[in-house]
Amino acid sequence: MKFIRALIVCLLVLIAAQSWAQSSAELKRKREQLNRELQQLNDELRETQKNKKTTLKELNNLKAQISLREDKINNLNAEIRLLGNQINQNTNTVHTLQSQLDQLKKEYAAMIVFAYHNQSAYNKLMFIFASKDFNQAYKRLKYLQQFGNYRERQAASIQGTQHELNNKISELDRTKKEQYNLLEDQEKEKETLGKQKNDQLQVISNLSKQQGEINKQIRDGQRQMAQIDRQIRITIRREIEEARRQEEARLAAQRAAEAKAAAERAKAAGTAAPVASNRPAPKSTSSNSELLNATPEAAKLSNDFLGNRGRLPWPVANGVITQEFGMNYIEGIKTDNPGIDIRTGANAAVRAIFSGEVTSINNISGTYLVVIRHGEYFTAYANLKSVSVSKGAKVDIKQTLGTVATDAATGETQVHFELYKGQTAVNPKIWLAPQ
Incomplete structure (x- = not known):
């Protein structure tokens, strides 16, 4: 029973350790990702601050950093709680192992005392020869042998338990040290967060002194966004109309084939051929989704x-979302973003998020917009300074489409990305893999 209880305790500890390791690894991975994103934003903020004139982009950068830093502090809190639970588990395990070790030593000491009182060969022989019969003598001989073997197993068990106890104590010390380091990191992040919130207030104060220029920046951004949105919708409508034209051509060809077959049947039967109707062929009533998925290839791609x-x-290898999908408020002005803005490094390659066909390439205010069709889905990549594909080209997943442009005035590098199902814009973030 002691062995079974010890085995159950070991299994529970093993299961808990495995679960903790998975959770800990996930939190560490997220912390490292947040560190990379914060470092990237720090580098870009330094470049932005070289421009003596305060801009909205500097404010957006600070907002993004504050949001990421708050996420990191929350992540650190989760790690610290997890380590606290692990410390409690390890402490309980150490106490359990110490109790087992004390019990094993107590039992072993009792065996040593018993063996001491019966250590002479004469006493052992007398114990055997005092048996009533041969069967009892054999059992007493086996008992003495088993007693010796049990002593050896107890000694080995004591050594094994002592070794496991030492390992658990070492693990407990490492966990406490890791928790201490995380607490220090957390305090530094809180201090930095406070400074950045003060910086944000200063930037807002500076911006309020140049409200006219800020409003102009917002209007310019809205105009460019409207141009991008209009061009994307034109491209999608053109694709739908082309699919409708092909569907109507297919239906017309089908009707002509049916009329020809009817005429041939009438001729073979010796009757008059049916008179063809002069009415125009009816228009296709298929939905946009049915039209865009009319071919097996398009349906499979969808x-x-x-x-x-x-x-x-992601459309870039490394990036941070600086403006989310949907309604955003910039200095009290409401803007509707049909996609997401992703800040990335200078000259970063912009890549297709899935295989498809390039349906349009347009110049929008000096930068390029590339639209790719994936069956009934469309992806749009804006603010490219160069393009390495052509209209009608088939592209593969992660294939480079061009390089992202950098704002000469602010040094900011970001790509605007949109995703549509038919003519409806959807939030691209929920379609992209977590970073």
Whole structure:
């Protein structure tokens, strides 16, 4: 029973340790990702601050950093709580192992005392020869042998338990040290967060002194966003109309084939051929989704694209979202973002998030917009300074489309990315893989 209880304790500890290791690894991975994003934003903020004139982009950068730093502090809190639980578990395990070790030593000491009182060969022989019969003598001989073997096993068990206890104590010390380091990191992040919030207030104060220039920046951004949105919708409508034209041509060809077959049947039967109707062929009543998925290839591409929701690669290898999908408020002015803005490094390659066909390439205020069709889905990549694909080209997943442009005035480098299902804009973030 003691062995079974010890085995159950070991299994529970093993299961808890495995679960803790998975959670700890995930939190560490997220902390490292947040550190990379914060470092990237720090580098870009330094470049932005070289421009003596305060800009909205500097404010957006600070807001993004504050948000990421708050996420990191929350992540650190989760790690610290997890380590606290692990410390409690390890402490309980150490106490359990210490109790087991004390019990084993107590039992072993009793065996040593017994063996001491019966250590002479004469006493052992007398114990055997005092048996009533041969069967009892054999059992007493086996008992003495088993007693010797049990002493050896107890000694080995004491050594093993002592070794495990030492390992657990070392692990407990390492966990406490790691928790201490995380607490120090957390305090530094809180201090930095406070400074950045003060910086944010200063930037807002500076911006309020140049409200006219800020409003102009916002209006310019809105105009460019409207141009991008209009061009994307024109491209999608053109694709839908082309799909409708092809569908109507297919239906017309089908009707002509049916009329020809009817005429041939009438001729073979010796009757008059049916008179063809002069009425125009009816227009296709298929929905936009049915039109865009009219071919087996398009339908398969749509299904594959949908099947990868939440796992699609980002349009840049490394980046931080600075403006989310939907309604955003910049200095009290409401803006509707049909996509997401991703800040990245200078000259970063912009890549297709899925295989498809390039349907349009347009110049928008000196930068390029690339639209790719994936069955009934469309992805749009804006603010490219150069393009390495052509209209009508087939592209593969992660294939480079061009390089992202950098704002000469602010030094900011970011790509604008949109995703549509038919003519409806959807939040791209929920389709992309977590970083």
